[in-house]
Amino acid sequence: MKIILLLMAFSFIPRAGSSINPDRIVEPFLRIFQGKVLADGSVKVPTTSWDKQGNLSLGGPSKILEKEKFDSLHALAKPVFRMEPSAGPGEEPRKGTAFHIGHNLVLTNQHVLDPERKNTTQCKDFRILDNDGKAFDCEKVIFCNNQHDICLIKMAPKKPCFLLCGKITHEVTESGAVKMRATYAPAGNPDDNILTAIGNSMGLGIHVSQGKGVLLAPNHNESVAWFYAPVTKGNSGGPLLDSDGLMVGLIKQQSAVAKDIVNPVGNTTYNVALRVETVVRLCREALASDRETLEQFNESVVE
Numbered sequence: 001m002k003i004i005l006l007l008m009a010f011s012f013i014p015r016a017g018s019s020i021n022p023d024r025i026v027e028p029f030l031r032i033f034q035g036k037v038l039a040d041g042s043v044k045v046p047t048t049s050w051d052k053q054g055n056l057s058l059g060g061p062s063k064i065l066e067k068e069k070f071d072s073l074h075a076l077a078k079p080v081f082r083m084e085p086s087a088g089p090g091e092e093p094r095k096g097t098a099f100h101i102g103h104n105l106v107l108t109n110q111h112v113l114d115p116e117r118k119n120t121t122q123c124k125d126f127r128i129l130d131n132d133g134k135a136f137d138c139e140k141v142i143f144c145n146n147q148h149d150i151c152l153i154k155m156a157p158k159k160p161c162f163l164l165c166g167k168i169t170h171e172v173t174e175s176g177a178v179k180m181r182a183t184y185a186p187a188g189n190p191d192d193n194i195l196t197a198i199g200n201s202m203g204l205g206i207h208v209s210q211g212k213g214v215l216l217a218p219n220h221n222e223s224v225a226w227f228y229a230p231v232t233k234g235n236s237g238g239p240l241l242d243s244d245g246l247m248v249g250l251i252k253q254q255s256a257v258a259k260d261i262v263n264p265v266g267n268t269t270y271n272v273a274l275r276v277e278t279v280v281r282l283c284r285e286a287l288a289s290d291r292e293t294l295e296q297f298n299e300s301v302v303e
Contacts, residue, residue: 031204033205046062077206078130081106082129082206083095083096083097084128085114097198097237097238100173103293104173106152107152109252112126120151143286145286182302186214190214194243195240196208197209235254252274
C-alpha cells in the first residue's frame with residue numbers, strides 16, 4: 001500500500017531529471033533536423049547524450065538511419081515546435097513543446113503555456129518557434145484544462161505584405177499537421193508496441209525518440225498512459241505517436257517506478273501522457289459552442 005501511494009504522489013509532479021529505461025529504448029534522442037545524407041543514401045543523425053544523472057548535452061554519438069526511416073521521422077517532427085514561456089527576472093528560461101494539428105490550431109500542456117497555470121485565455125508571455133527559428137503569433141488561447149494539463153491555442157494566419165512590412169510573419173500550417181486517433185488500443189502485446197516521442201528535449205531543439213511498450217489506464221487514473229520512449233524536461237506538450245504516425249497521447253511529464261525517485265533512470269522507469277481519448281473529448285466539449293473551430297478540430301481526428 002505504501003508503494004502504491006508513493007507512486008501516485010510522484011506520478012503527477014513535473015520532473016527535472018530524465019526518465020530513461022535502457023531496456024526499452026528503440027531510438028535515443030535524435031536531432032532529426034541535423035541529419036546528413038551519406039554516399040550510400042543513409043543518413044547520419046547526431047544524438048543528444050545523457051549521463052547517469054539524466055542530464056542531457058549535445059555531442060552524443062551519431063546514429064545511422066536508413067533514408068526511408070529518416071524521411072518518415074523528419075516528416076513527423078515538422079509540425080512540432082519549440083514553445084518558450086517568458087521567464088521572470090532571475091528565473092531560468094523555460095522550455096516546452098507545442099504541435100500543430102491543422103487550421104492553425106496547436107496543442108500543448110497548460111504548465112508549458114504558464115508554469116503557474118493561471119493563464120487560460122491570453123496570448124501573452126510565450127512564443128512558438130520552428131526549427132528554422134521562425135516565430136508564430138498567437139491569435140487566441142481557446143481553452144485550458146487545469147486538471148488534465150492541456151491547452152488548445154489558435155495561432156494567427158499569415159498577414160499579407162504588399163510593400164514594406166514591419167516584421168515577417170509566418171503560419172504554422174506551412175509545417176504540416178499531426179493527426180490524432182479518436183481512440184487507441186495497443187495491438188498485440190502492449191510491450192511490443194513502438195511509440196515515438198517528439199519534443200524540445202532540455203530546450204536543445206526538437207528531438208525524436210522511440211521506445212517499446214505502453215500501459216493504458218493505470219488503476220489510479222484512466223485518463224493517462226504510461227510509456228517508455230525516452231523524454232526529458234522540455235518534452236512536455238509534445239505528441240506521442242503510434243507506428244502509423246498518429247497521435248495517441250499528449251506528453252505530460254516524466255515519472256518513475258524506481259527505488260531512487262530523485263534520480264529516475266533505470267529499467268523500471270516510465271513516462272506519462274494524457275491519452276488521446278481524453279484530449280479529443282476535452283477539446284470537443286470546449287468547442288461545443290464554436291461550430292467552425294469544432295469542425296476544423298474534427299478534421300484532425302482519425303475515427
